[in-house]
Amino acid sequence: MMGNRVFFYDPDETTGDPARRAIAAAGCEATVVHEPSLLGDLDPAAHDLVVLTLDEGLRPHQAAIMERVRAVHPRTRLVLRPCHGEPTCIELMAREPTLDHVIARRDDLLDTQEIIACIAKLRRGEVFGLERYLPWGVEIHRLEVGDSRDKAQYVREVSALANRLGCPERMVELVETVVDELSTNAIFNAPRDARGEPRFAHLNRREAVTLEPAERGRLDFAYDGRHFVIAQQDPFGALCRQTVLTYLERCLVQTPDRQPGAGGAGMGLFRVYRALSKLVFNVCPGVRTEIIGFIDLEQSFKRFRTQPKSLHFFTQEGAP
């Protein structure tokens, strides 16, 4: 659970009213600042959530703000909003251990829906569920994931919706990639034994694995009018922020010169990341993990490739 005081900085004054409205819509009180010089006086203890646009104005203050959050008030949540040309969300989160939320500033616009969803989840302390991102009326399709021999069926059922929506072929391929990798993760990587050790991660993926009823995952998918959204839940909660970032960063860093060898741990997760505009991890440690991915169907593939991505890591302390 988080308090309701939100600090918002963006040098663009046109973001002020939409930001105030979004923050109010999530039930919080906003302090909105456009002048970078005011960031020097930012007291993290006076705010429960600090949303900062990453720009030249923030840069001289960024390290000091992060340090104050870390040292003085670690319960203050941070959200960074980088734009095109800034480090990726993976690099930003890997560098800053107190940063769990990076909201991409696509086309310099304020994504009020993403801000509302982020604040509301933090404030209520209830993070699980695809429905938190969907408008009323959207039908959520659901599959139980529990047998490696059915993976092709999972992929086929989700891509059938993508085809019914008239998604371009490359977008359908992205949907199939995400479902393939996430369902493999739910069957082989997520399950833990009573001691918390991986049960099937060591197996060759050609081996047939059938999960017990209580171990089975859930694949939800929907279309929200703009995004194809896919969510994979498992009842283990074994994924942690550091593992995710280590895997993603390793693949990301190797990408520009291209990876020297084949695959390696985390390649599936990196393929999921590359396929999405927004990636959300919800974890209740030892209880449940949910990975939610958003594929933006409204932009061309070229635009998709050039746009920054959002990355969130939500942790729920109480049982969901």
Add this chain to the structure above:
Amino acid sequence: MSCPGSPSEDDIFSVERHEEDGLRHLRLSGVIDEFADLSFFAHLRGRVTVSLGEVRRINSFGVRLWIDAVRAIGEETEVTFVDVPVVLVEQANMIHRFFGRGRVESFQAPMVCGTCGRVEKVLFSVEEARRKGEVSLQSRCAACEVEMELDDIEEQYLAFLKDY
């Protein structure tokens, strides 16, 4: 008839073989995943053309199998990959020497028409793409006849050509 959990026919990985003018041709199709048997690469001898245009998708385990398979191709074997689909071009742009010592002769590129929005996968020869000393892709929309452009970041999409 397939059982509920089995892949659809388009997804099943398969290899068709034929010979023409003394040259061996292989045509790969379907999804390259953990079940794809790529062990044939290690047994190829002489000059072989491998057509990849019908490969629909590759997953992370398929990528590992592929890398191991193409690295097992014997030194005396000359493999030429043709009609490389978009999904494999993307992999080649992430993984150094994705096609091993093989030669890439042609590849598909997603081209989009700025006028009507039509997207087409167009086949380009590597030689044609490198014409005039610089890499460029040119095609015309079948509907509008205007010049189409690559629906991707050109510098990134064509990066694999440095290896081939």
